Amino acid sequence: MTQTSLVADNITVSRGNLVVLDDVSFTVEQGSVFALLGGNGAGKSTTLLTFLGFISPTSGKVLVNNIDVSKNLTTARSVIAYLPEAATLYEHLNAYENLLYFLKLSGLKIGLGEIDLALDKVSLPGKARKNKLQTYSKGMRQKVAIALALLRDTDILLLDEPTSGLDPVAIDEFHTLISDLSKQGKTVLMVTHDVYGACQVADRIALLRHGCLVGEFSAPPQGRIQTELVHQAFSKEHS
Ligand SMILES: Nc1ncnc2c1ncn2[C@@H]1O[C@H](COP(=O)(O)OP(=O)(O)O)[C@@H](O)[C@H]1O
Ligand SMILES: [Mg+2]
Structure with missing residues (x-):
């Protein structure tokens, strides 16, 4: 049975009057690559920060290897490596x-x-x-x-826009590295606005818009998520 590494369970994050994340739920299975896509200000970095306990959800909870982050922050952080934006x-x-x-x-x-x-x-x-x-x-x-x-x-990598600033060759090398890590059983949650890159590497993609999850895509067995499908959804959300 596959183990679940990360769970966002109906999380809402408010900052002042602004709802930054609005009832977001998703799970990331152990050894998989999950890409969170969205435009600027969609709430992508905020989502990562909740798993590290740097931001606490106003409601809902986040789990890391089945540990509730709000209850055992140190253990949760010890299994995560975080690459900030x-x-x-x-x-x-x-x-x-x-x-x-x-x-x-x-x-x-x-x-x-x-x-x-x-x-x-x-x-x-x-x-x-x-x-x-x-x-x-x-x-x-x-x-x-x-x-x-x-x-x-660590078991889990949280990567915030890891390919920004890399040239195309370095981006390809990075994607190969991510695939290798996932084959070794590492779990990767990465944030990006690169639709093409996400489709190359992710088993699952979630689309975030103004703090709401508005689409989810899964790769077929042994296959890749179709760039065209995600691109259409992404453009629709940002038009
Ligand atoms: N420290 C902060 N204080 C108040 N609002 C913030 C702070 N950081 C981010 N925000 C707001 O939260 C929203 C989501 O931000 P963020 O998660 O950084 O988006 P993304 O990473 O998708 O670009 C934005 O509207 C942003 O202005
Ligand atoms: Mg960000």
Whole structure:
């Protein structure tokens, strides 16, 4: 039987008078890739933040590996690696120094060999690794941030617009990496507004508009979700 890694159970999030999420429900099965699509301000980042307990739903609940986040925040967070929309790394440190520093903050002692393997997985060129991040492109910085999420080696990855700032080759490499991780049993919930990319990689796509889930798509066995179908729904919602 497949296990459910993430559950949003009728969650509503209000900020002042604004309803940011309106009775949103979905589940993400263990080892699957779930993409949350929507325009700016739809509530995508807010959804991720509820799983980390940084935002508490006004009503409803979120579960991580069947744990109610509001009841056991520490355990829930310990199984999640989170890649924020704007990952902050240190500009005056190189890739190794950044990773060693943030891993230490997470209480992890990981050697350079393992760090190199993670940087290989995200295809960060070897000769750049000892350069300060201030010399990096946005895509290269993103790769370091993704490597950090991988090195934490958690069951679940929450990725907020992971491909923004990456060039097309890097986006393809990233999607291959996500597919490999899901084959290894990792669960991925990613937020994006890239319909094409979501269809390439996701087992399931949910469309969010003004805080409401307005569409859900599932890939057929061994197949992919049709870009055209999602694109139509997405355009309709944003016209
Ligand atoms: N810190 C905040 N305080 C008040 N409102 C916020 C805050 N962060 C986001 N919002 C509002 O919540 C809504 C959803 O935001 P967000 O989840 O960031 O959307 P998305 O990630 O889909 O672009 C937006 O209307 C935004 O203005
Ligand atoms: Mg966002």
